[in-house]
Amino acid sequence: xxxxxxxxxxxxxxxxxxxxxxxxxxxxxxCDMMSDVLAFATNxxxxxxxxxxxxxxxxxxxxxxxxxxxxxxxEPTPEIVSLAEANDIVIMVTRESMFRAAGKLYDTxxxxxxxxx
Amino acid sequence: xxxxxxxxDIDGEDFSSAGEASVEMKKKLRQLGFPSDVIRRCSIAMYExxxxxxxxxxxxxxxxxxxxxxxxIVLEDHGPGxxxxxxxxxxxxxxxxEQIHNMGFGAGMGLPNxxxxxxxxxxxxxxxxxxxxxxxxxx
Numbered sequence: 001x002x003x004x005x006x007x008x009x010x011x012x013x014x015x016x017x018x019x020x021x022x023x024x025x026x027x028x029x030x031c032d033m034m035s036d037v038l039a040f041a042t043n044x045x046x047x048x049x050x051x052x053x054x055x056x057x058x059x060x061x062x063x064x065x066x067x068x069x070x071x072x073x074x075e076p077t078p079e080i081v082s083l084a085e086a087n088d089i090v091i092m093v094t095r096e097s098m099f100r101a102a103g104k105l106y107d108t109x110x111x112x113x114x115x116x117x
Numbered sequence: 118x119x120x121x122x123x124x125x126d127i128d129g130e131d132f133s134s135a136g137e138a139s140v141e142m143k144k145k146l147r148q149l150g151f152p153s154d155v156i157r158r159c160s161i162a163m164y165e166x167x168x169x170x171x172x173x174x175x176x177x178x179x180x181x182x183x184x185x186x187x188x189x190i191v192l193e194d195h196g197p198g199x200x201x202x203x204x205x206x207x208x209x210x211x212x213x214x215e216q217i218h219n220m221g222f223g224a225g226m227g228l229p230n231x232x233x234x235x236x237x238x239x240x241x242x243x244x245x246x247x248x249x250x251x252x253x254x255x256x
Contacts, residue, residue, distance in 0.1 A: 032221060033222070035165075035222050035224035035226040035227060036226060038161050038230050053132075053133065055168070055220065055221060058137075058140055059221075061143070061160075062139065062161050
């Protein structure tokens, strides 16, 4: 599934790296604990989170993730957005809750990242 | 063969910059053309260590030696030391404060993750003196 389709499905605003919206992804991982993302996320996937700090972007970078979806309409700071932009990571903001965002993506066939192992 | 050496100072004052050294190292390993799996394991291991140094030890140093067949990451700080290494190695055990939890860390996965992603993890620590971690990732 393309990142562009994820944005449409979640009616999300795109805040960074719009040129990367045609990137294909197969997996997603939902979490607010970055330690757990590092421990359990395995693929180059989409990170769905409600945590807002630069470490979210750096954690995504460590795992070669392409996209971060911030839920509940949470707006990241300009520092977070520019860090993502500089590293070709798409940032989206959706008004959906984590549960609904994950449910909608799961419905389309996007896989649970951690279940891959 | 002589190693390529990278040194990083890790600032313990500013949490928002935590992880910058790991990002830099990752870029260097990518430039050197290492396989993505090797880069990923080094990055995660060093990132966890870097975050730990910022959270617990007010920063420190990272030294990375790159050989054709292995990458050696040494993280050294002058923090409080680890009183019980066996306990610290248990998944889920953490002494991090609520403030750290709110930043998305302190789930007690740091050291277990470092062990998981490396071939070897050696911990030298002394309470009140500091901690030195040596991690080896095979290429």
